[in-house]
Amino acid sequence: MNHPQKILVIGGANIDIKGRADDALTLYTSNPGVVWRSPGGVGRNIAQSLATVGTSVALMTALGSDVDGTWLREDLEKAGVDTSPTIMLSRFRTGTYLAVVDVRGELIAAVSDMSIMTALTPTLIRQTISDIKDISMICVDTNLTPDSLTAVVESAKEQGIRVVCEPVSVVKAKRMMGLLSGLFAITPNQDELAHLSGMPVSSFEDVVAASRRLTDAGTSIVVTTRGASGSVVVTAADVWELAAVKVRPVDVTGAGDAFTAGFVSGLVRGLAADAAAKYGHELAAKVVASDQSVLSADV
Numbered sequence: 668m669n670h671p672q673k674i675l676v677i678g679g680a681n682i683d684i685k686g687r688a689d690d691a692l693t694l695y696t697s698n699p700g701v702v703w704r705s706p707g708g709v710g711r712n713i714a715q716s717l718a719t720v721g722t723s724v725a726l727m728t729a730l731g732s733d734v735d736g737t738w739l740r741e742d743l744e745k746a747g748v749d750t751s752p753t754i755m756l757s758r759f760r761t762g763t764y765l766a767v768v769d770v771r772g773e774l775i776a777a778v779s780d781m782s783i784m785t786a787l788t789p790t791l792i793r794q795t796i797s798d799i800k801d802i803s804m805i806c807v808d809t810n811l812t813p814d815s816l817t818a819v820v821e822s823a824k825e826q827g828i829r830v831v832c833e834p835v836s837v838v839k840a841k842r843m844m845g846l847l848s849g850l851f852a853i854t855p856n857q858d859e860l861a862h863l864s865g866m867p868v869s870s871f872e873d874v875v876a877a878s879r880r881l882t883d884a885g886t887s888i889v890v891t892t893r894g895a896s897g898s899v900v901v902t903a904a905d906v907w908e909l910a911a912v913k914v915r916p917v918d919v920t921g922a923g924d925a926f927t928a929g930f931v932s933g934l935v936r937g938l939a940a941d942a943a944a945k946y947g948h949e950l951a952a953k954v955v956a957s958d959q960s961v962l963s964a965d966v
Contacts, residue, residue: 673723673935675752675799677792677819678710678808678833679781680728680743681762682735683960685920692769706742707764707960709808709835712921716928716950716962718747722935727752727795729786731761746963752795759783772916772955779836784810789818796822804851806831806931809839816842820849831934833927834859848885852934854927856892874899875906888940890930890947892923900944907941912952921960926951928962 688700706715714726726748730736732755739761743750759782766777792815796802805828807819823830829851834840840859847853847863861868864877868891878889878901889901893911900907929950933943950962959965 673802674717674804674806674931675725675727675796675802676710676714676717676806677727677787677811678708678713678806679762679784679810679835680706680708680711680726680730680739680753681764681779681781682739683707683764683766683920685766685768685918685960687768687772687918688770690770692767692775703958705960706739707921708739708762709810709833709924710806711739711743712924712961713806713808713833713928713931714748715743715746716925716954717932718743719962719964720929720932720950722932723749725749725752725799727787727792729753729759729783730755731759731783732757733761735761735763752799754786754791756783756786759786766920768918768920772918774919781810785812787811787815789814792818793822796826796828802826802828804829804831804931804935806833806927808833809835809842811842813842816846820846824849829934831927831931833924834863837862847881850886852888852890852930852940853881853886854890854892854923854930856894856923860889860891871899871908875901890940890944892926894919898926898944898948900940902940905940907944909941909944909948912948914952914956916955917958918960919955922951922955924960925954925962 686702688698717724762781767775831852834855864880866877881889891899897909897911926947929947930943933946
């Protein structure tokens, strides 16, 4: 039996392995510091954050039939996420994200192994979206292949479901080119916005101009995150510049995912774009001030 879901998240889930240097990072050598593992992945992080704030959510992702995959699925279910659309596969290993942050918690470098996401095929995605009833919004990340992203956008359009996209990275954001007209909203950072728009982005005015290129292409809301500088929310008619919530950063990994979760939760609850983004900043601040990549009952 299918259970009604408010939001369907489609995207990556993986193990985060992170290292933080004790002092200023010296490249090309070993640095004393702390290394830890935690559940991660953009789609997974967004889904857990949504569940933590009481939003009904299901996650469609791909996990390996290994210890890490079992851990991730059990952790999600404990948080209140419906994992019935998630598939587990013996021929793949669970995805891994390896990151190094400096003493301030700022990301220095990362490597993402998400080959398992090719298992989320267009056919499987179309069938899942068709099977789950009463979806009010889909939140997708760009860990999917271009063909699978197309399947998400086209299937959602056929069923009248709004789609919010988290671009993940500069490289993966390019997969949304040609699909912008099918998005209700997108939440890039400045670098991702520059590549999506084909315009230089450094000032507030640049962000607005680049965002207008995306709204002209058909996306209703463009929310550009700017780290400690807050965000810029642009629609066809309005522009808002929002401040970030000030906190002492421990680790910025996952802050964008928490922001997107808050933004999506706000939209589903009927908030205007600027109010939804403000809620996103509140959730992001909680993650930045912790050593976890995702909002939880302990963060």
